[in-house]
Amino acid sequence: MLMHPDLMLAIANERHRELVAEAEKGRLLASARRILRSGKGDTVRGHPTGTLAGCEASAAVPAR
Template identity: 60%
Template sequence: MLMHADLMLTLANDRNRELIAEAEKRQVLNNAREARRSRKAAEVRGRPTGRVASCEPSAVVPAR
C-alpha cells in the first residue's frame, strides 16, 4: 500500500498526540488517587483507635 508522505506524517503526529494525551490523563488520575490516599491517611491519623473515645486528650509521654 503506497501512501503519500504528508499523510504518513499526519498519521504519525496524530498517534503521537494520542499517546501524550493518554499519558497525561494517566498522570492526572494517579495524582488524584495519591492525593486521596494521603487525605484519608491524615483523617485516620487524628482519630483514636478502638470503639470508645477517651474522655481526655492523649498526650505523648516519653518512655521510662
C-alpha cells in the same frame, strides 16, 4: 500500498498526540489517587478549605 509522505506524517502526529494525551490523563489520575489516599484532599495549593470570611459592609464613596 504506498502512502503519500504527508499522509504518513499526519497519521504519525495524530497517534503521537493521542499517546501524549493518554499519558497526561494517566498522570492526572495517579496524582488524584495519591492525594485522596494521603488524606490531604482538603487543601488547595497549601490553603485549607473552610468557610468564607465575612464580608465587611462597604460604604459608597463619592467620585472626585
